[in-house]
Amino acid sequence: xxxxxxxxxxxxxxxxxxxxxxxxxxxxxxxxxxxxxxxxxxxxxxxxxxxxxxxxxxxxxxxxxxxxxxxxxxxxxxxxxxxxxxxxxxxxxxxxxxxxxxxxxxxxxxxxxxxxxxxxxxxxxxxxxxxxxxxxxxxxxxxxxxxxxxxxxxxxxxxxxxxxxxxxxxxxxxxxxxxxxxxxxxxxxxxxxxxxxxxxxxxxxxxxxxxxxxxxxxxxxxxxxxxxxxxxxxxxxxxxxxxxxxxxxxxxxxxxxxxxxxxxxxx
Numbered sequence: 001x002x003x004x005x006x007x008x009x010x011x012x013x014x015x016x017x018x019x020x021x022x023x024x025x026x027x028x029x030x031x032x033x034x035x036x037x038x039x040x041x042x043x044x045x046x047x048x049x050x051x052x053x054x055x056x057x058x059x060x061x062x063x064x065x066x067x068x069x070x071x072x073x074x075x076x077x078x079x080x081x082x083x084x085x086x087x088x089x090x091x092x093x094x095x096x097x098x099x100x101x102x103x104x105x106x107x108x109x110x111x112x113x114x115x116x117x118x119x120x121x122x123x124x125x126x127x128x129x130x131x132x133x134x135x136x137x138x139x140x141x142x143x144x145x146x147x148x149x150x151x152x153x154x155x156x157x158x159x160x161x162x163x164x165x166x167x168x169x170x171x172x173x174x175x176x177x178x179x180x181x182x183x184x185x186x187x188x189x190x191x192x193x194x195x196x197x198x199x200x201x202x203x204x205x206x207x208x209x210x211x212x213x214x215x216x217x218x219x220x221x222x223x224x225x226x227x228x229x230x231x232x233x234x235x236x237x238x239x240x241x242x243x244x245x246x247x248x249x250x251x252x253x254x255x256x257x258x259x260x261x262x263x264x265x266x267x
Contacts, residue, residue: 090136
């Protein structure tokens, strides 16, 4: 396979890659090829489940699908809105960077979820990067096509507004966590937030598909080694336990006290 370099652009087999120094690698500038997506796929997406079948079928004809490897950029910060995106398989993360270039994780995207809605709603540029943290499949539906359909349905419009409000509350809570000077407190405060979200969804102590230590470190602006050390301390106290990809929060009171600084885990 021939490779031709052109400044910061690398073209391989017709696929264009753009160099992104913030990610320390080459990330693809993805332009999905127009192709029909099965109607059943779109109907299985929660946001579109209440839209009439004929409308979903129309969207499916104009939808595009793309695959992304781990660490590839799915949405580029600063780009004009082009599509509402839905994750079919894999796992994505919204990220941004501090003024000194440190990566900060903002939120995760799970299969069935959608993203890119902020730029779609206000017509401004994409506010953060969305990257793949595992190999992922994404469906794209052009914003000019889907925006009027979404806002024509009161139920879907309400879902969009509720989602935006939830995201705003989450970002506000994240800022409070990042304001804690003690990294041990930040880890515990983040776990406390995970616990609250898990209780709201499944009413138990299980955080499904919990972030890795590296992903958690990015979210709270600390090192992976620090996160691992705190987990070892919490596991030793019986406060948390890993169960495959899930995390069991066994003693949320203990974690809450550690997050508030009332407990010193080093003792």
